[in-house]
Amino acid sequence: MSNxxxxxxxxxxxxFLLVTLTGFAAARWRRADDMMHLNEWGLGGRxxxxxVAWFLLGGDLYTAxxxxxxxxxxxxxxxxxxxxxxxxxxxxxxxxxxxxxxLWSIARTHNYITPADFxxxxxxxxxxxxxxxxxxxxxxxxYIALQLVGIQAVLTVMGVGTSSTNTYxxxxxxxxxxxxxxxxxxxxxxxxxxxxxFVKDILVYVMVIVAVFxxxxxxxxxxxxxxxxxxxxxxxxxVTHKPNGVFIPTTGNSQLAFSTLALGSAxxxxxxxxxxxxxxxxxxxxxxxxxxxxxxxxxxMLAFVALLGYMALADxxxxxxxxxxxxxxxxxxxxxxxxxxxxxxxxxxxxAIVIGALVPAAIMAIASANLFTRNIxxxxxxxxxxxxxxxxxxxxxxxxxxxxxxxxxxxxPRTFSINLQxxxxxxxxxxxxxxxxxxxxxxxxxxxLLAGWLAGMVFGTIAAYKVATPTTSHWxxxxxxxxxxxVYIGLTAIVLNIxxxxxxxxxFKAARVPEGADETLPQQYxxxxxxxxxxxxxxxxxx
Amino acid sequence: MAQESSIRSRxxxxxxxxxxxxxxxxxxxxxxxxxxxxxxARATPKVGDFPFFYFYLxxxxxxxxxxxxxxxxxxxxxxxxxxPSGGPDGPxxxxxxxxxxxx
Numbered sequence: 001m002s003n004x005x006x007x008x009x010x011x012x013x014x015x016f017l018l019v020t021l022t023g024f025a026a027a028r029w030r031r032a033d034d035m036m037h038l039n040e041w042g043l044g045g046r047x048x049x050x051x052v053a054w055f056l057l058g059g060d061l062y063t064a065x066x067x068x069x070x071x072x073x074x075x076x077x078x079x080x081x082x083x084x085x086x087x088x089x090x091x092x093x094x095x096x097x098x099x100x101x102x103l104w105s106i107a108r109t110h111n112y113i114t115p116a117d118f119x120x121x122x123x124x125x126x127x128x129x130x131x132x133x134x135x136x137x138x139x140x141x142x143y144i145a146l147q148l149v150g151i152q153a154v155l156t157v158m159g160v161g162t163s164s165t166n167t168y169x170x171x172x173x174x175x176x177x178x179x180x181x182x183x184x185x186x187x188x189x190x191x192x193x194x195x196x197x198f199v200k201d202i203l204v205y206v207m208v209i210v211a212v213f214x215x216x217x218x219x220x221x222x223x224x225x226x227x228x229x230x231x232x233x234x235x236x237x238x239v240t241h242k243p244n245g246v247f248i249p250t251t252g253n254s255q256l257a258f259s260t261l262a263l264g265s266a267x268x269x270x271x272x273x274x275x276x277x278x279x280x281x282x283x284x285x286x287x288x289x290x291x292x293x294x295x296x297x298x299x300x301m302l303a304f305v306a307l308l309g310y311m312a313l314a315d316x317x318x319x320x321x322x323x324x325x326x327x328x329x330x331x332x333x334x335x336x337x338x339x340x341x342x343x344x345x346x347x348x349x350x351x352a353i354v355i356g357a358l359v360p361a362a363i364m365a366i367a368s369a370n371l372f373t374r375n376i377x378x379x380x381x382x383x384x385x386x387x388x389x390x391x392x393x394x395x396x397x398x399x400x401x402x403x404x405x406x407x408x409x410x411x412x413p414r415t416f417s418i419n420l421q422x423x424x425x426x427x428x429x430x431x432x433x434x435x436x437x438x439x440x441x442x443x444x445x446x447x448x449l450l451a452g453w454l455a456g457m458v459f460g461t462i463a464a465y466k467v468a469t470p471t472t473s474h475w476x477x478x479x480x481x482x483x484x485x486x487v488y489i490g491l492t493a494i495v496l497n498i499x500x501x502x503x504x505x506x507x508f509k510a511a512r513v514p515e516g517a518d519e520t521l522p523q524q525y526x527x528x529x530x531x532x533x534x535x536x537x538x539x540x541x542x543x
Numbered sequence: 544m545a546q547e548s549s550i551r552s553r554x555x556x557x558x559x560x561x562x563x564x565x566x567x568x569x570x571x572x573x574x575x576x577x578x579x580x581x582x583x584a585r586a587t588p589k590v591g592d593f594p595f596f597y598f599y600l601x602x603x604x605x606x607x608x609x610x611x612x613x614x615x616x617x618x619x620x621x622x623x624x625x626x627p628s629g630g631p632d633g634p635x636x637x638x639x640x641x642x643x644x645x646x
Contacts, residue, residue: 041642079596086600087577090607094573097611248584248596255580263578289615296608303601 004159008338011347012158012354015021015203018176019196021356025440026195036388038113039393041189042370044281046108050290052194053282056363057291058298059197060278061269063422064150065143067204067305072329074309075322078245079232080258084305087262088269089299096270097292100279102439102525104288107280109524114367115276115416115435116375122438124516125446126379128253132431133375134274137401139428140368141218142420143272144401145408147357147364148174149330152409153352156325157334178361182402185362187397191279193362200359203352205301209255211311211349212304215340231311242473253486257479268429268490271351271436273367285528308487312336361402369397422478423464426490429499430456439525448504456497465488548640566617573610577603 039046048056049351066085073082092351102207103118112118118131151174160173184192216222233247251256269275277290312318312332321335322328338347373394378385385393408420434449462480467489553572556563583599590598 040611060565083597083600084605089578090577090600090603091574093607093611094570095612226592226594226597248594249580249587250584255584258584259578259580289618293608293611293615296604296611298603300604303604307597431570 005343005346007343008158008347008350009160011344012351013294015199015351016180016207016354018226019030019199019218019358020180020458021201021240022196022345023181023188023192026191026515027182027188029191036391038370038373038387038390038394039111041391042113042366044190045307046283048282048283048287049193049284049288050294053278053287053291054294055197055201055277056063056194056281057275057295059193059356059359059380060198060274060363061295061360062204062298062302062356063174063360064137065142065146066302067353067356068150068153068330068333069146070302071312071333075312076309076329078229078247079249080246080254080297082245082309084258085265086303086306088265089302089419090296091262091266093292094267097289099436100292101275101285103435104279104282104285105160105523105527106520108285108437112519113280114371114517115271115431116173116371117429119438120375120379121436121519121535122442123434123446123449124518125450128434128446128450128453129375130377132434135427135431135453135457136371139370139424140273141401141404142424143274144361144364144405144407145412146421147361147408148178148405150228151354152435153328153330154334154353157338158350159329160182161376164177166418169529174409175406178360178406179401181358181362182365182399185287185398185402186367188367190277191324191397193359193366194281196355197359200352200355201423203348203408204356204382207352208304208344210309210341211337215308215311215334215494218340219311225310227306228314232313240463241453245388257486257488260491263427264488264490264494265425266495267432268425271432272428273371274364277363277367286383303367308336311344315339333490347421352367361405365398365401366394368401369394372397373502375486404497424494426460426464426478427457429490429494432494433501434447442515444501445505445508447513448501448508451504452497452499452501455500456493457494460489460493463492514526530534559621562617562621566614566621569610569614569617573607577607 002143030045034040068084070082073085076082106112106119106121110117110121112121114133117131118134120126120424123129134306152171155173211457216225219225231241232246235244236242237244246254249255270279277525282288282291308333311321312335316335317338317339318332321339322332323333325331332348334353337346341349375387375388377397378390378395382389430453433444433452437444469479478490481487577600584596586594586596588595593601
């Protein structure tokens with residue numbers, strides 16, 4: 001810890017302590033009579049209003065990985081693989097407005113806690129529900145691990161813990177941060193990230209606003225920033241002998257890659273279990289709708305965060321530091337802050353990123369834990385589990401999930417986590433038909449959906465594995481070429497998934513294969529129950 | 544199944560065809576004008592120092608917020624008090640044959 005800036009370090013520690021206190025205090029916030037209930041621990045009592053939900057969903061959807069990886073991608077390759085995230089966060093809200101209110105209503109009516117609960121109730125299929133839960137947990141694990149990668153990027157630039165060769169000593173700060181997070185999540189449940197999201201969002205806003213107004217004055221204005229970005233993208237990479245990236249997608253293929261990546265990611269975001277957890281924690285149906293109109297305010301900020309990538313390119317010192325660190329683009333934004341800001345404000349900005357990792361990591365761990373408890377433990381091992389036991393299992397599961405993610409982040413090479421996250425996006429898209437189509441129609445056959453899911457998972461995984469560049473032989477990206485067009489693999493996979501589901505549905509219907517029981521009623525998809533649901537969670541499917 | 548459910552769900556959309564159409568158009572437009580990249584993948588006209596491509600996507604954010612706010616306001620008009628919400632999704636559109644499958 002020789003080159004640590006102690007002002008920066010102290011600020012980060014103090015703000016981390018503040019968040020820790022908030023996390024523990026959250027257990028007393030809006031306290032319910034009986035905390036030992038999954039509606040309380042796992043969904044914050046389903047009681048959040050527009051204001052809290054805005055912070056919670058904002059804190060949930062815009063992760064530390066966003067703050068690190070999106071500008072890193074813009075820094076490395078420009079618009080198509082980086083700035084597409086802005087188009088994606090535009091589209092996600094109109095798309096979500098179409099189906100999220102229905103998901104909220106049906107989940108509220110039947111007291112569903114996870115998306116797999118809904119699938120179970122709608123199709124009467126344990127297999128399809130298990131597939132949904134399994135996919136959710138599988139996709140979330142690397143996502144949580146990537147939050148840790150975000151923290152690691154900040155710690156590396158701060159010079160904390162990098163001197164030792166011992167893994168445990170080297171990553172000790174990470175262990176401590178995550179350990180503390182695990183404990184207060186265990187105690188407070190979803191209330192902890194909901195309350196700490198306030199601290200996170202305020203810090204993030206301060207960071208972005210200062211960065212956007214201050215940094216351009218230091219490095220020659222926006223004109224210079226965009227010029228630096230354009231020049232870098234046009235330059236020929238010595239490794240690939242192709243341009244570094246795309247500044248503005250003007251060719252047909254780059255445009256198609258840009259829009260399919262954006263559309264695919266937009267479809268995926270709201271079926272991620274942690275998004276569903278955030279959505280179901282709200283009090284009324286119109287709160288979801290309002291937030292779809294209010295959350296784009298958050299996305300404006302994301303657009304500027306993405307542009308930090310070009311700012312980093314425009315600053316020679318940052319480019320040099322990244323090069324010296326082995327060309328790891330993830331470090332671009334932390335280095336940029338360190339070079340531009342006085343050390344105390346660097347501390348504030350770094351805290352924003354670290355805390356920005358903790359909030360979504362907590363919600364993701366809770367979402368995974370709920371999936372495990374409801375759709376694996378209760379469904380297959382202990383159908384008569386009491387709400388109290390469910391909550392206890394979920395609490396422990398959240399610890400296990402975090403431990404797993406920690407192992408991911410520490411033991412696996414970082415590129416591996418990033419590849420898994422990329423795969424996670426492709427995987428989670430494969431449950432989209434079961435959940436979202438299921439909200440509108442019961443036409444699809446449960447086994448056809450299951451077969452489509454399997455086909456999409458296998459195709460997506462293999463296609464992603466085969467993507468290669470001159471520098472990496474496998475898992476090199478998330479777009480590949482289909483019929484001569486560059487397309488996001490997730491989108492190709494879901495098209496295949498849907499095609500198989502349609503064909504098999506026709507076959508199964510003709511063969512009169514049992515359809516399974518549907519416990520939902522049409523009017524329940526638009527219902528807005530005003531009073532809290534009964535304290536006993538629904539036994540999904542048959543009693 | 545499909546026909547049966549579409550008859551059942553005629554309600555709010557048939558009662559307010561214009562409002563429903565406006566809602567559908569707004570939601571589709573909000574998606575389309577971001578999805579169709581050739582529309583804005585240009586460097587000019589520059590707005591300040593921002594190439595048009597970047598300016599367009601940044602300014603789109605608050606616009607989509609306003610458009611969706613209009614949509615949810617219109618949806619309220621669609622539903623008499625605490626009734627079902629309408630929208631482009633079509634109130635209870637489909638949920639096809641739910642009841643008979645339960646049999």
